[in-house]
Amino acid sequence: MATMKKTSLSWRVGRHPARSATPTAWMPATVPGAVQLDWAHAEEWPPYWQGENFRAYDGLEDFYWTYEARLEFLDLAEDERLFFVCGGVDYHSEVVLNGKVLLEQEGMYAPLEVELTGARNGDTLQVIVHPAPKSRPAPPDRDQANSSCKPAVSYGWDFHPRLIPLGIWQETGLEIRQASHLRTVVLDYALTDDFSSATLSLQVALSQPIKGGLRWTLLSPLGEIVFIEEQPTGPDQTFHLQSSVAKPQLWWPHDQGDPALHILRVELLDASGNTLDSHEQRVGFRRVRLVMAPDQWKWPNVFPLTRSHPPITLEINGRSIFAKGANWVSPEIFPGLLARETYVTQLNLAKSAHMNLLRLWGGAPAQKKAFYDLCDELGLMIWQEFPLACNFYADTPAYLRVLDSESRALIAKLKPHPSLVLWCGGNELFNHWSRMTDQSLALRLLGSNCYQLDPARPFLPTSPVGGMAHGHYIFRDPKTGEESWSMFQRSHNTAYCEFGSASPASIEVLREIIPESELFPPKPVGSWLAHHAFGVWQPTSHLYLDVQEYYFGPPENLEQLVERGQLLQSEGYKGLYEEARRQKPVASMALCWCLNEPWPTAANNNLIAWPSRPKPALAAVGASCRPLLASARIRKFVWNEGEIFDPELWWLNDAPHAIPPGKMEARLETADGQRYPLLTWEAPPLEANTNQAGPHLRWKIPNLGNERFDLVLSTPDQPEAESRYTLLFRAAQRAETATTTVMNTVVV
């Protein structure tokens, strides 16, 4: 139906040391892509993700790069116009026609558009890419990113090598459009308080006035026409259309209902009713708010009196939802490589693990459109951050100008996606390593743009704000001896938006990225070091051999090291996700750090290894995120013979329906098949989206005769809710101190 014609261009690329110079050699360019990938391909470099090969890319970030293509097929009809259109150049670019600069732009998110009507076949089109932005030349660290909207992660992070991509990263080509075409189409809607109807408000801007008409059509999720309306266009260039929909099918996150998507079609018609241009987008009707947890207004209650914590509970269509999920970091170092297939695999893995929210962390780039489309379809909620992370972004006019245009572009691009439920200024900006505050102009600008352009969506200046918390990222803190389970159990936060439990990568991944000669034992040099097993954030992170050896002693081989490390990660995450859930409704969010990774690490907190390989912990997290779950609050990981084993039993229900009464049976199991029944709890019925605390078990541990044992919570009436926790046992001769003798009793 659209009469727009699109043409791709055939690009080559070359580098030059200064803006005034020109390339002395050219290479074939893949667009979208990255100049470094084109260079590496031409030079036949080995993969950047193996060993320490990435170090070869160091110098490339400081060159200018010119993409060049010849225009072809430019025969335009009289009422046609030619445009060069590019979804995004990373990062600072110029568009040049036959040597004349037509556009200069800083920022990777604002699309570039230049009218080329009048250009001739054979004309030379260039996109000149400037060197990576740096606020100071050295040292090479993330502070260099503190005056630009370039994702800070590229400057080096504890899971990302120093490698700063440059180049055209989004779809790019020529478009032939009618002289009068749709410039912008913006839909807003509002649902009535009972969700029984929606009022739609459509803002349309044309490139130039035309005597014709605007037709807009709404199709239901089943493809039926909900309405089709038309109005004449005359001398105006902008139009405001309104309509309403009775009983719209609502969009829900997948664990609360169906993610129903309508389709909106807008057509520009000429006087004869022919379609000159058209626009199509999906529409998910839903209302999102951040609301206070019940009773949270009671605090504080002591004079002098400060404020109550800000709200962080996601309410969708009037229903408060416990958000379970993870931090999403870009799954590629080079955004030009981001592919729909990767998104399909990883988002389905997240959904299968019962996640309903992904936080798109501000250190990494925002994703390509396919990502948000898939989240809309899958019913996965998105928290999107702007490109600020762990830095002090100062109030300089030049930076604020770029942030203004970049944020406006991101808001315009992502506003139509119902999966997007939260804007956020960026990561950890109100902590001492960033030192930004509520008064920082960058954050006031972002708040203002979000309010002006997208007021129906909540906005947070950063994460964490008051009541929310990040961390810890360690199974056991060697300084205090405290385990992460207990850190959560003594906390009363409203949202746990980052917490980590690390493990080594799987054997298969390690063999791919680490030369055989370095593999075992791992040492803090070479490829283990380069792939983040040592000396990132903490001296022993992310491999944490010290933590592993505290529990198990030194590993005998790589297989044992990986198995033990992955067990700690799995059990660590289970204890944290479930504790956050047990704190519902005061807490309403549990997002681990992190879901995925942009290249293969040797050790990391992630659940999915690059490119898309699940670690065992993904299944463990999936188990802990099941909507209905028998759960145990366990104080610690190691239990000694003669000690009182004292977990608290809970029923956790995040599902939108009630659960009938049923039994929960607790028992211990050892690897050699011994079973120790502990108790049977006759659990009451459970309301929708509600937890129920159960008995506090107390049971004196005999000699189990195994290094490991499982606590099993069996739920014969709801078999899908059964849980299993693996713990360590130490026989009496290894026990530190015998505790006082207590009879085996159950405290309900």
Added chain:
Amino acid sequence: MATMKKTSLSWRVGRHPARSATPTAWMPATVPGAVQLDWAHAEEWPPYWQGENFRAYDGLEDFYWTYEARLEFLDLAEDERLFFVCGGVDYHSEVVLNGKVLLEQEGMYAPLEVELTGARNGDTLQVIVHPAPKSRPAPPDRDQANSSCKPAVSYGWDFHPRLIPLGIWQETGLEIRQASHLRTVVLDYALTDDFSSATLSLQVALSQPIKGGLRWTLLSPLGEIVFIEEQPTGPDQTFHLQSSVAKPQLWWPHDQGDPALHILRVELLDASGNTLDSHEQRVGFRRVRLVMAPDQWKWPNVFPLTRSHPPITLEINGRSIFAKGANWVSPEIFPGLLARETYVTQLNLAKSAHMNLLRLWGGAPAQKKAFYDLCDELGLMIWQEFPLACNFYADTPAYLRVLDSESRALIAKLKPHPSLVLWCGGNELFNHWSRMTDQSLALRLLGSNCYQLDPARPFLPTSPVGGMAHGHYIFRDPKTGEESWSMFQRSHNTAYCEFGSASPASIEVLREIIPESELFPPKPVGSWLAHHAFGVWQPTSHLYLDVQEYYFGPPENLEQLVERGQLLQSEGYKGLYEEARRQKPVASMALCWCLNEPWPTAANNNLIAWPSRPKPALAAVGASCRPLLASARIRKFVWNEGEIFDPELWWLNDAPHAIPPGKMEARLETADGQRYPLLTWEAPPLEANTNQAGPHLRWKIPNLGNERFDLVLSTPDQPEAESRYTLLFRAAQRAETATTTVMNTVVV
């Protein structure tokens, strides 16, 4: 120089029950003023502030009121235009010419302007005022104000009767202007980091283009020309002029330097260089920021980790300042009565009490221009709130539209004032009695407007935010037995923005407002009740006879009641102001609730009684706010014979200069002239704007033989810093329990 001609109008006013009706009788109207005052004058009602007379005004708020005037002297030259100009109508109004509605507006802050060119002598101009806005008809409480920008205090507060003013409250009249005149003039400036120069940016909009010129002149505080620049005007209607000033004399709050004011003059010239229109405003060059207190980034320091508190320390021209002051409530019930003379008196009283910051509380109306002009001149800093207070202002489009125009009008009006250092969304909105949050659209709107129109000035969404605190408002909490001194001493807040210590009004005031027959003993009925002595906020507030009797027993007469109550207020406030100061730099603000009052209360937390009569506590607060102060942290108010008297001694310095070493001598004095020397502290030198903790005194109290005694801190080297605290003594037979015997020692 200005060629604008102004004409006042002669108004009459009448009331009618419906918009469609017309007044059946007319009364003379005072403009600016209020319809209720015109009515009361015509009806010869007794003063509203005596006894319970205000109750007669109850019904007036629900009428429509029409002001009417005849146009006169309208002979215009060809290039002249006639405008009706009104600074503000309280609250919802229409401007009508010969029966035709020319303008309808909701909101008291946005000025009204209607071009009347073409009107004839004798035409009838009307301003129709709608009934007071109410979100629901009953009950008559402040919730009725939650959908409008009407100051909530008028709907009844614990110091304000229910009385909702209506009418024209600002200057109003006709203006004859040249066809081309200045529409808006907006000056922005930025200071370099070392304050050695300012760049000025002037935005000018004309009513219509003219071939002529724009001249702008900056005069120094001494009246010397800093620059005079001119540029031609042509076909454009808007202009952007830039200039710079080297070494500008800076504006400072009075206790840190001189409040230097430059003058900016902008003139519109015709082709011959004649002035067609001119604009003049004062300019105070200063940079204001909210900054973190030193070391505050260290907290929190435990995983899971939340944010650091937001900054609240005022930094002026690079210097962190401890803000001392009070909450300013409008000194009149009727804003039309606000007079420059009242401002002169009360602002000078505040300055004399060493206050440097006034918080213009959001429950009361913003003030007339003279207020801000005086603060500029006196070097008093202003924290200005928008009209939201203690209510849930919902996200309704109609309310947001009015808030948008009202806030834009306030920002435009107040932006030029250097004394204004902080915008704030309103009072106590993030507490359970308001239930607004960071996500409330009203506050997102205000944040956005402040950022867009006035980004160089800090913005708070409300008070308190995290770290800041309000209260307590009671000398001794009867529920817990804790005194307000100790509440502050156990707190670690960043700013104490409201705290109260109540007292009865002086005898003179009480005799004016309470009929002789009711005067003593006070009872919770009639005038004592109506004037807030009982049953407001707490059953016994604000007279707090229970608290007074706890310390002194029942008063024998009114004089004794007043003396004891005013002593408690004075000593209460001293302990709170000084404790906040002792907590510097973690704390950086101490603002009592409240400075003044809009009518004469019988008991209140205020320091200045209506209309402008200081209570004794004003002098006590002034003593505690002296820049250099010998101060004692005293745990409690009553001391028993045999107890260990254990104040901590401090030197407090808020002055911008250092203090040499000196002695501080502590002694006790009784009313009958006994003196007990306690210790002499050889204090070290003190840096500018810095405190110094001194000895922790410990001294066993003998029988002092008096009900009261004074702790005196004498400072012979800095006599202006001497302090005196009055405390209560109870001899052994009245002592509750003897404490353990400790030798008189000094812990340094």
